[in-house]
Amino acid sequence: MEDPPRRSSSDGFTFSLGIDVGKTSLELALRSEGDIIARTTVPNDQEGHNALVDWLFEQGASPKETCVCMEASGDFEKAVARRLHQEDYRVSVVNPRRIKGYASSQLQRTKTDSADAALVARFGRREDPRPWEPPEAAESRLQEPTRARQALQKEKTRAQNRLDGAEDEAVRRAHENLLGEIERQIQDLEEEIEEQIEEDPEINDQCSLLETIPGTRLQTAAIVVGELGSPERFESARQAAAYAGLAPRHRESGTSVRGTPRMSKVPDGRLRRAMYFPAMTALRFNSAVKAFGDRLKERGKETMVVIGAAMRKLLHICYGVLKSGRPFDPSLHPGT
Structure with missing residues (x-):
């Protein structure tokens, strides 16, 4: 007995948008019926996100007809994902390892931002990744100080390791001062986190x-x-x-x-x-x-x-x- 056909994210969608996310720019590739019909690049900022929405409507890619796929990229993807979600687009944010594995399965040898965007568009159309949902506002606000605290904890470990390895007295004092400043910043963030928790x-x-x-x-x-x-x-x-x-x-x-x-x-x-x-x-x-x-x-x-x-x-x-x-x-x- 044959397995039933796998349901694809292309069901009900005419267009598939792939976004290669960078810190400062977004590379866009729009597919229809398996072919790339339009490409462009916009800044990864509020003005660029507005331009992206306008560009999609110019292409006739309405929210009801378009699925959007992008890689998770160190939080650089969150603002554009939220904007597109607000416009009622079906957005998927995918682990980069899945995209890399898919690229290998497709024998893709070209590695450019434009080629990556086209690949992500094809992946989103064929592999049915889970739709992305924005975090609740309070949870989202809590992420910023907790993530900053984690980053400072890593810096504290590095500073302590450098201090432990320093022999020159002046160098040791410099590392001790830096370590003390990091610890003060961590304490400030912990107080901020506690205040945010108490307020909600x-x-x-x-x-x-x-x-x-x-x-x-x-x-x-x-x-x-x-x-x-x-x-x-x-x-x-x-x-x-x-x-x-x-x-x-x-x-x-x-x-x-x-x-x-x-x-x-x-x-x-x-x-x-x-x-x-x-x-x-x-x-x-x-x-x-x-x-x-x-x-x-x-x-x-x-x-x-x-x-x-x-x-x-x-x-x-x-x-x-x-x-x-x-x-x-x-x-x-x-x-x-």
């Missing part, structure tokens, strides 16, 4: 629920709420973990290839990185995560595999708490 009752309730989970403090809770968004976006905890880049990627073939499982990757991995230290704490003090980790250790799993699994388990618990609206109950999260 719904966000405050969500963070309070997450803080009932051993291993999850307020700053981690803020990242989970800001990056994960509403749990209603996901059908399951497994899907939320995949979104965060916490789904294991197995590498096996026949009887001879047995690669070590590794985490899948997402464009920025902020949520994945945010779970690392909380998972380390949870492996000691969270009964559900500790039991889970102990079982993996008994099976001979490597330390980093155990930590990765604990990160995933902890995010599953976060999702469950947010989805149910109830505080953490270890009996509902067995260590399996």
